[in-house]
Amino acid sequence: MTTRLHAADLAAQLADGSVTSVEATQAQLDRIAAVDGDLNAFLHVDAEGALATAADVDARRAAGETLPTLAGVPIAVKDLINTAGQPTTAGSKILEGWVPPYDATVVGRLRAAGLPILGKTNLDEFAMGSSNEHSAYGPARNPWDTSRIPGGSSGGSAAAVAAFEAPLALGTDTGGSIRQPGAMTGIVGVKPTYGGVSRYGVIAMASSLDQVGPMARSVLDAALLHEVVAGHDPRDSTSIDAPVPSVVEAARRGDVAGLRIGVVREFAGEGFQPGVQRRFDEAVAKLADAGAEIVEVSCPSFTHGIAAYYLVMPSEVSSNLARFDAMRYGLRVSPEGNPSPSAEQVMAATRDAGLGDEVKRRIILGTYALSSGYYDAYYGSAQKVRTLIAQDFNTAFAQVDVLFSPTAPTTAWRLGEKSDDPLAMYLEDVCTIPANLAGVPGISVPIGLADDSGLPVGGQFLAPAQADDRLYNAGAALERLVPAPVLEEVVR
Amino acid sequence: MSTQTKTPLVPFDEALTRYEPVMGLEVHVELGTNTKMFCGCATEFGAEPNTQVCPVCLGLPGALPVVNAKAVESAIRIGLALNCEIAEWCRFARKNYFYPDQPKNFQTSQYDEPIAFDGYTDVEVDGEVYRIEIERAHMEEDTGKSLHVGGATGRIHGADHSLLDYNRAGIPLIEIVTRTIEVPGDKAPLVARAYVNQLRDLMVALGVSDARMDQGSLRADVNLSLRPAGTTALGTRSETKNVNSFRSVERAVRYEVGRHAGILDAGQKVVQETRHFHESDGTTSPGREKSDAEDYRYFPEPDLAPVAPSRAWVEELRGTLPEPPSERRKRLQAEWDFSDLDMRDTIGAGALELVAATVAAGAAPQAARKWWLGELARRSNDTGVDLADLPITPEQVAGIQALIDAGRLNDKLARDVFDGVLAGEGTPEEVVASRGLELVSDDGALGEAVDQAIAANPDVADKIRDGKVQAAGALIGAVMKQMRGQADAGRVRELILERLS
Numbered sequence: 001m002t003t004r005l006h007a008a009d010l011a012a013q014l015a016d017g018s019v020t021s022v023e024a025t026q027a028q029l030d031r032i033a034a035v036d037g038d039l040n041a042f043l044h045v046d047a048e049g050a051l052a053t054a055a056d057v058d059a060r061r062a063a064g065e066t067l068p069t070l071a072g073v074p075i076a077v078k079d080l081i082n083t084a085g086q087p088t089t090a091g092s093k094i095l096e097g098w099v100p101p102y103d104a105t106v107v108g109r110l111r112a113a114g115l116p117i118l119g120k121t122n123l124d125e126f127a128m129g130s131s132n133e134h135s136a137y138g139p140a141r142n143p144w145d146t147s148r149i150p151g152g153s154s155g156g157s158a159a160a161v162a163a164f165e166a167p168l169a170l171g172t173d174t175g176g177s178i179r180q181p182g183a184m185t186g187i188v189g190v191k192p193t194y195g196g197v198s199r200y201g202v203i204a205m206a207s208s209l210d211q212v213g214p215m216a217r218s219v220l221d222a223a224l225l226h227e228v229v230a231g232h233d234p235r236d237s238t239s240i241d242a243p244v245p246s247v248v249e250a251a252r253r254g255d256v257a258g259l260r261i262g263v264v265r266e267f268a269g270e271g272f273q274p275g276v277q278r279r280f281d282e283a284v285a286k287l288a289d290a291g292a293e294i295v296e297v298s299c300p301s302f303t304h305g306i307a308a309y310y311l312v313m314p315s316e317v318s319s320n321l322a323r324f325d326a327m328r329y330g331l332r333v334s335p336e337g338n339p340s341p342s343a344e345q346v347m348a349a350t351r352d353a354g355l356g357d358e359v360k361r362r363i364i365l366g367t368y369a370l371s372s373g374y375y376d377a378y379y380g381s382a383q384k385v386r387t388l389i390a391q392d393f394n395t396a397f398a399q400v401d402v403l404f405s406p407t408a409p410t411t412a413w414r415l416g417e418k419s420d421d422p423l424a425m426y427l428e429d430v431c432t433i434p435a436n437l438a439g440v441p442g443i444s445v446p447i448g449l450a451d452d453s454g455l456p457v458g459g460q461f462l463a464p465a466q467a468d469d470r471l472y473n474a475g476a477a478l479e480r481l482v483p484a485p486v487l488e489e490v491v492r
Numbered sequence: 493m494s495t496q497t498k499t500p501l502v503p504f505d506e507a508l509t510r511y512e513p514v515m516g517l518e519v520h521v522e523l524g525t526n527t528k529m530f531c532g533c534a535t536e537f538g539a540e541p542n543t544q545v546c547p548v549c550l551g552l553p554g555a556l557p558v559v560n561a562k563a564v565e566s567a568i569r570i571g572l573a574l575n576c577e578i579a580e581w582c583r584f585a586r587k588n589y590f591y592p593d594q595p596k597n598f599q600t601s602q603y604d605e606p607i608a609f610d611g612y613t614d615v616e617v618d619g620e621v622y623r624i625e626i627e628r629a630h631m632e633e634d635t636g637k638s639l640h641v642g643g644a645t646g647r648i649h650g651a652d653h654s655l656l657d658y659n660r661a662g663i664p665l666i667e668i669v670t671r672t673i674e675v676p677g678d679k680a681p682l683v684a685r686a687y688v689n690q691l692r693d694l695m696v697a698l699g700v701s702d703a704r705m706d707q708g709s710l711r712a713d714v715n716l717s718l719r720p721a722g723t724t725a726l727g728t729r730s731e732t733k734n735v736n737s738f739r740s741v742e743r744a745v746r747y748e749v750g751r752h753a754g755i756l757d758a759g760q761k762v763v764q765e766t767r768h769f770h771e772s773d774g775t776t777s778p779g780r781e782k783s784d785a786e787d788y789r790y791f792p793e794p795d796l797a798p799v800a801p802s803r804a805w806v807e808e809l810r811g812t813l814p815e816p817p818s819e820r821r822k823r824l825q826a827e828w829d830f831s832d833l834d835m836r837d838t839i840g841a842g843a844l845e846l847v848a849a850t851v852a853a854g855a856a857p858q859a860a861r862k863w864w865l866g867e868l869a870r871r872s873n874d875t876g877v878d879l880a881d882l883p884i885t886p887e888q889v890a891g892i893q894a895l896i897d898a899g900r901l902n903d904k905l906a907r908d909v910f911d912g913v914l915a916g917e918g919t920p921e922e923v924v925a926s927r928g929l930e931l932v933s934d935d936g937a938l939g940e941a942v943d944q945a946i947a948a949n950p951d952v953a954d955k956i957r958d959g960k961v962q963a964a965g966a967l968i969g970a971v972m973k974q975m976r977g978q979a980d981a982g983r984v985r986e987l988i989l990e991r992l993s
Contacts, residue, residue, distance in 0.1 A: 082554045095553065102547050104554060201547075201554040207794035237558050237797045316794055319586050322597030323551045327656065343592045343654065370588070370789035379791060 003031045007073050007167040007221040014061070014072040021054035021061075021072030025116045028074045032118065032165045035490050041140045041150075041159040043079050044087050045119035050074060053116040060114075070224055071114030076166035078157050079120035080127050081212065082201040083107050090203045091123040091135040091153075094324045094331045094354030104201025105236065106170060106212050106229040113228045118166055122156030125356045126321065127177055127205045129153050130428045131418065134358040139415055142185055143490045144455055148412040151181030157215050158185040163490050168225050169215040174205050175309055176408070176432025178213045179444035183407035183458020186446045186485050188222045188475065189215045191432075193465045194439030195240040197226075198233030206316040207238075209309075209436040217484070219445060219476040223251035226468070242466065250469035254476030257291030261461075261474070262400035265298045267431050273410040275450030279457040280406045283447045286481040287404070295400050299392035304385045305433040306426055311369045311382035312437070318366030321359065326350035361422065390438040397464045402474050405431045407444040407458035435462050443471040446484040456485055499754035504746050507718070507753035508677040514726055515673040515684055515745065516715035517624075519691055521666045522634065522708070523566050524701045528662035529633040530557030530600065535664075537707060541657035549662035551595030556795050559584075563664040564607070564799055565809065566700040567631045570666055571608025572810050573694050574626045579607050581800045584631070584793035589786075592654070593636040595661050601632035603790040607799065613694070614818050615686040617679055619836050621818070624687050625671040636661035666700075672726070681745040682840070688712050688741050689842045690817055692880070696845065697814035705736045706881040712736075714744045714769075717762070718752040727752070728762040732776050735769045737878045738842050743774040751776070771876060824848060828857035841865050842879055849886030855893040863889050867910055884913050891920040904977050905929045931980045935987065938971070938979060942987045945970040956992040964988050 002010055002024045013019045029047050036042050057072040082088050082100035084107075089095045103111065110117060124134035132140045132155030142150040143163035150159040154171030158181035161169050171178040173191035182189025190213045197212045204210060214225035230244040263284060268277065288294045325347040326332035335341050335349040355363070369378035396403055408428055418425045435442040444458040459478060463470040528535055531548035547555040571578050585603035611626035637660055642652025668691065675683045692710055695703035703710040712735045717727035730752070732744045748767075755762050767776040815823070821844065825835045828851065838844055843864040850860035864879060868889070872879045892909050895901040901909065901924070912923030924930055932938060945967045946953045955963040964985055971984045 088553070090553070098553075100553070102552070199554075200556050203553040204556075204795075235558060236556050237795060315791060319588050319598050319789070319791070322588060322590065323553070323595065325590065325592070325597055327592045328550060328595065329552065344590065347590060347592075367789065370791055372787045372789070375789075375791070 002027050003164040003167075005167065006218045007070060007216060008218065008224060010073050010167055011069055011224070021057045021116060022051060024072065025050050025054040025074045025118070028118055028166055035143075035163055036165060038146050038490055038492055039141050039143060039159045039163055039165070040138050041121055041156040041163065041165060042076070042119045043089060043091070043122050043137050043156070046086050046117060049086065050116035050118050053111070053114065057114040057116070068113040068228070070168075070228055072116070073168060074116045074118050074166055075110060075225070076118050076121045076157055076160045076169040077107065077110070078123055078154050078169070078171050080123055080172050080203045080205075081107060081170060082203070083117065083120065086117070086120060088120065088203070089137070090127070091125040091137060092355065092359070093136045094350065096136075096331060098330050100201070102201060105198035105233045107201065109229050110170075115168070115228070121154070121160055121169060124153035124155070125359050126203065126317070127153040127172055127174055128317070128358050128362055130176070130180055130425050131413070131415075132156065132181075133415060133419060134356055136356055141415070142412045143487055144185065144412065145491050148414055148455070149184070151184030151408070151412065153177040153181075154189070154215065155181045158182055158187060158189065161185070161187050161215050161217060162487060167217065168221060170212055170225075170229065171215045172202060172205075172210055172212050173432075173436065174209045174211075175313065175436050176429040178215060179432050179442055179458065179460055180408045180428065182215055182444040183446070183460075184412040184456060186456030186487065187215060187217050188219050188443065188445055188479075189213065190222050190226060190443045190468075190471065191435060191441060192226065192230060192468050193240070193441045194436075195238050196244070196441070196466070196468060197230050198236045198239050200233055200235040204316075204320040206313040207320060208316060209313060211436070219254070219443070219472055219479050220248070220251040222443070223247040223472045226472075240466065245466060245469035247469050247472045250472040251476045253473050254480060256287055256474055256477040258293070259291075259402065259474060260293045260295055260400040261287055262295050262297035262396050262403045264302065264396075264403055264405045265296055266300065266302050267405040271409050271427060271430070272406065273450065273452065275452030276406050276408075276410060276457050279448045279450055280459060283459050283478060283482055284404065287478065290477060290481055297396045297399060297403065299389075299396055299434070301385060301388040301392045302434045305389060305437055306430055308382040308385035308389070308437060309429070309433045310365065310426060311378050312386065314362040314366030315369045315379050316366065317359075317362045318370065321355070321363060324351065324354065330354070358422070386437045389434050393434070393438045393440055393462075393464070401463070402470050403462040404474075405460050405462075407431060407460040411450045411453045411455035411457060431460060440465050441468045441471055443475045445475045445478050447478070447482045449485050499758040499760060501747075501750040502753035502757060504750055505678070507749050510721055511677070511718040511749070511753055511756065512674070512721050513677050513680045513745070513749050514717050514719065515680055516729070517670045517673065517684060517687060518713040518715065519668045519688060520711045521570070521668065521691070521695055521701050521703060522710070523563055523664040523666060524699075524709075525560055525562045525566065525664055527560055527562075529560050529563055529631070529664035530662055533662065537709075539659055541655070541659060544659040545661070549595065550658055551597075557600060559796060559799065560664060563631060564801065566664075566698070567607045567629065567666050568801055568806060568809050569698050569813065570668070570695070570700060571611065571629050572806070573698055573813050573816075574608070574611040574613050574629060574668065576608035576611030576626055576629060578801060578806050579605060579609070579799075580803070581798055582607055583798045584796045585790045586793050588789040591635070592656055593638045593658075593661070595636065595658060599632060599635065600793055600796070602630035606630035613687070613690060615683060615690050616818070616821065616839055617682045617686050618840065619832060620679070622675050622679070622683050624673060624683075627669045627671045629666055629668045632665050632667060634660050634663040634665050677749070680749070681742040684714060684745045685738050685742040685842070686839070689738050692738075693845045694814075694817065704881065705738065705878060708736065712741055714741060714748070716745060716748040716752065718749065718756060727756075728764050730762065730764070730776070731766045732769050733766050733779060737771070737876070737881065739876065739878060740769055740771060740774075744769045744776065747774055747776055830857065830861070834861060837865060841869055843869070846879060846886055850889045850893075853887045853890035855890040859893045860886075860889065863893065867907060871910075871914065882914065883916060884910070888913055888920055895920060895924065899980060900924070900930055902931060902977075902981070905931065929978065932975055932978050935983070938975075938984055938987055941971045941974045941979065942967070942984060942991060944974065946988070946991060953992055956988070961989065
């Protein structure tokens with residue numbers, strides 16, 4: 001059964017001819033057909049397109065062509081990332097049915113590398129949420145317990161990979177949206193260094209924070225995908241023009257002997273579920289046993305991360321989402337009882353009908369934070385906090401090679417449990433947000449099931465900007481020390 | 493909309509007895525780059541609507557901007573030509589407001605970190621030099637165009653529907669903002685006009701823009717307020733938008749002085765608002781009222797890296813600057829051997845660069861001046877089209893003068909050639925040919941006309957035979973009449989004297 005294979009192993013089988021890409025792709029499509037009714041991980045499945053790519057790869061391989069490592073390995077793509085000819089909704093009604101006329105750079109790279117694209121995965125609307133409950137197309141569900149959330153915003157990608165619907169997926173991470181659902185579903189998720197992966201063609205939530213990254217069932221798989229999508233893109237001015245760190249090599253190494261690992265003092269205690277804390281402490285102990293030097297470090301500004309994030313992010317959101325105005329594409333709603341509305345009235349009616357409550361909440365917050373008279377106090381102060389957080393990282397990385405913390409303070413909660421309490425939901429991102437604010441990379445690796453909830457727990461490594469290889473090295477080591485929990489079947 | 497009652501317009505000169513005008517000018521220059529500010533789309537003027545667009549300039553989801561390096565280079569050169577400091581590090585900002593012709597509903601502009609700042613340029617009016625201080629010159633992108641269909645006025649009110657053309661969206665603009673301009677009131681309209689004219693000349697000399705006001709590639713906003721004579725506090729200003737000729741800049745200042753004076757005389761308050769200028773009657777009318785509610789929520793553009801021009805590059809660009817305007821004026825005056833008065837009139841007419849280009853194309857300076865300040869200035873006044881925007885090039889003017897110099901046209905025929913060229917009938921040579929305007933100097937045809945004139949005027953012929961050579965004028969006149977002005981008068985005279993001596 002190829003659906004349970006890691007991408008690296010499937011790639012090896014494709015290369016030695018023991019399975020074809022068409023077979024592997026069809027197996028994933030069958031798996032999606034079997035379980036996605038329960039998971040709602042996919043918003044759109046493109047069987048035809050995926051099989052066509054697979055057949056093309058098979059034909060080229062049969063013709064003796066040398067193909068990229070992951071050629072023929074199917075992948076799922078978060079529905080925030082443009083795919084020419086396939087709908088891209090951002091999980092919002094305002095883009096229902098919109099088909100982008102162009103590919104995101106990362107999608108172009110997937111196509112060039114021969115990965116069949118299975119379809120587009122569910123997400124919180126415009127990636128705004130930590131539970132996937134804010135999708136306009138219904139929540140994706142956690143395969144470990146379908147009454148629970150898979151995390152967010154890349155919840156569909158996480159659920160798809162965890163439930164063997166796809167061996168690989170692309171997610172996006174603005175405040176933890178790859179790492180946190182990775183942790184909640186027991187898979188690996190990486191937020192690369194800001195600028196490491198092109199954002200061109202990725203629908204922007206918060207431009208200075210967004211980053212595309214890989215999601216997979218092993219650290220090596222994530223690294224293989226990382227190398228496909230990363231690297232300079234002249235279409236993205238914030239893209240780094242430097243060689244991509246050798247993450248595959250690092251993932252194969254996986255050696256923490258002598259590595260200095262900093263444990264962040266601020267990421268423990270109140271708000272952290274005891275079952276999460278216990279798994280984390282065990283992981284630290286095992287890393288120490290394997291030869292890592294464990295150092296407690298303090299990053300006092302990290303505790304202000306959420307506050308700063310909820311000013312910077314909504315500010316950028318309020319501007320980035322202004323373009324959804326019914327004038328050029330997407331939903332258009334005419335106000336009721338007005339036979340000849342003005343453009344402004346159509347814009348207002350469309351945005352009222354087409355955007356969800358969480359999106360509106362953030363647009364309102366951001367509009368307020370940028371207003372004349374409030375800008376310095378809110379946006380300006382938040383940017384200063386960002387600088388302080390970056391300084392804390394610098395100080396920490398002068399002492400240690402990587403930082404280590406729980407990815408999220410809790411395991412997956414029940415659908416609806418935090419719906420009425422946006423603040424509680426925001427606090428779930430406490431450990432992941434500092435990396436986005438400072439632009440540094442992070443990885444979440446499964447560290448077992450919490451003994452109090454029986455659900456997956458993730459451990460997060462953070463590294464200095466452009467040292468993504470350190471994440472893969474440490475993550476691969478941890479993966480060997482603490483084997484990932486294996487999902488037998490979707491728990492309904 | 494303005495709620496104040498209409499107050500009478502005070503004559504300009506009278507207004508100046510009680511008030512002093514304070515001006516500020518904001519000029520937008522559309523750069524002549526091949527591609528847009530943040531994408532690779534073409535910028536050609538007049539293309540079919542929505543054919544020069546892409547995901548970036550349409551603001552499609554996921555699209556990202558990339559700065560056009562050529563536009564930055566042009567911005568720096570403009571800044572240097574205006575004696576500005578060039579920022580060592582500056583960012584773009586987002587100016588947020590909803591409008592259908594703006595694809596992203598924010599304009600990518602610069603806010604508190606302009607690429608160029610703290611400069612000046614010296615303009616000359618009636619022989620006096622006035623220093624215009626430049627606060628800033630910054631980069632931004634243009635918006636698309638809305639076309640309102642179905643209403644009587646072409647404006648949004650009363651229109652059935654609107655069409656949007658995004659070809660212009662994302663075209664690079666440089667906005668040049670002056671500090672307040674305080675000059676003797678009677679000079680204010682001319683100084684404003686001279687400044688805009690000088691900017692145009694500079695842009696053309698820099699080669700960064702064709703700077704055509706009639707096509708909107710150079711657009712001026714005139715801010716004006718009045719204060720009681722002898723006081724210093726600034727009054728409330730009006731902002732007259734998109735004034736689209738040099739002449740209109742002057743007229744807009746004059747009109748607003750009179751309008752403000754009327755309001756202040758009546759003890760009312762000037763409303764801070766934008767106004768539209770009407771070419772037809774030289775008046776302005778209210779546009780949007782600028783309320784305090786207009787909050788653009790500027791913040792640094794997170795999708796673009798900061799612009800940090802190296803000092804070496806800036807110095808390299810400084811080496812590419814054209815001659816500064818004041819030096820250029822001095823040099824040209826000497827080269828052309830113009831009197832101070834000639835020069836003043838030429839500058840005042842906004843014809844300096846036109847004369848220079850005409851001279852460069854081969855015409856004598858005085859001849860070039862004569863045509864631009866005489867015949868063509870008259871047509872400019874009659875039609876309300878700026879000299880520079882008349883549909884005739886300096887090369888064509890020089891061409892007509894060359895025909896005169898070659899004896900193939902006289903001044904009268906030349907005027908007909910101007911008519912033809914301005915009416916779009918082709919080059920001077922083509923007009924001469926199609927209209928049959930060439931002077932007749934062929935002795936056969938002329939001799940016949942001379943003989944007829946002598947026969948028809950025997951008494952005049954006798955006077956000439958008696959030695960009264962000056963009487964030949966009457967015969968020449970008769971020949972010219974016969975030849976419908978197309979005779980070479982010198983040759984006619986020679987033929988008459990040959991026959992009657």
